[in-house]
Amino acid sequence: MSVAERIKQRVLRMQRGEPFTNTRFLKLGSRSAVDKALSRLVEKGVIQRVARGVFVRPKKSRFIGNVMPEVSRVIEVIAKDHGETVQVHGAEAARRFKLSTQMPTTPVYYTSGPSREIRVGNLKVKLMHTTSHRRLQHAGKKPGLALSALWYLGKDNIDAEAVRRIREGLSTEEFETLRTSKMPAWMASAIENYTQGAAHG
Template identity: 75%
Template sequence: MSVTESVQRQIAKVPQGEPFTNSRFLRLGSRAAVDKALSRLVEGGAIQRVARGVFVRPKQSRFVGNVMPDVSRVVEVIARDHGETVQVHGAEAARRFKLSTQMPTTPVYYTNGPTREIRIGNLKVKLMHTSSQRKLQHAGKMPGLALSALWYLGKNNISTEVVKRVQEGLSEEEFETLLSSRMPAWMSEAFRQYEAGRVHG
């Protein structure tokens, strides 16, 4: 069986709309042979290239045609491929918890890898290096998103109302995970005040 056929057979098992990288197929042949096979499949329309070295089996919607995978999902796949941890940047995290209405123009993620820009479709995405493991806790999960939002808001903008809103966006289990995270004293204090208020309220 040729490398192209082997790659094609493996791709058929990948769910439509789920991004994957070329490294997934390196056991099937040399990198050059795998890249050539993937290029042929892109030309034939069997798969689409969404970023450098990242592909997807097109998912069709009768309303919008091709459905592109979520940017976060593509970033996660790229990060995993490079052995990196990534976390949604605080500005976007705060927006998702309805703590800010600011819409970041360029999606930004924290990473323990190098700072760089990647292009996903027509979108520029920024990966910003951080050496703070606390900022990468629970990466890709809701408690991690909450931490990212709180770091972004900072010491002077965290109130019991903010903590309440964060709790409303999490399940009970997720909130417990958040409470047991490593956080700076000012963040812990906001949670302590919130818990105390709930007890007395």
């Protein structure tokens, strides 16, 4: 069986709407053979290219046609492929916890890898290099998202209400993970003050 046939068979077993990278198939053939096979599958409409080297089996919706995977999922797949750790930037994290209504026009992520821009569909995504392990703690999980939001709010904007909203967005276990994370003293005391207040409330 040719490399192209083997790749096609494997692609057809993949879950629709779940992004994957070309490196997944490198055991089946050379880079150029893999890229050529994937390009043919794109031409035939079997898969779609969502970013450089990232593809997806289109998931259909009767309302909007092809449903593209979420940008965050595409970034996770790219990061995993490069052995990077990525974390949602604070502005987006704050929005998800309803601490801000501002929609960042360009999605931004912190990364342990190099700073760069990636096109996902028609969207430009920024990856910003950080050497801070604390900023990348619990990457891809809700406690990590909460840390990112708190850093974004900053020392002067954290109050009991902000911590309450974050607490509401986390399970008891996730909040405990957040409390025991490595963080600056001002952040830890804001969380502790809220916890003690809630206990007495």
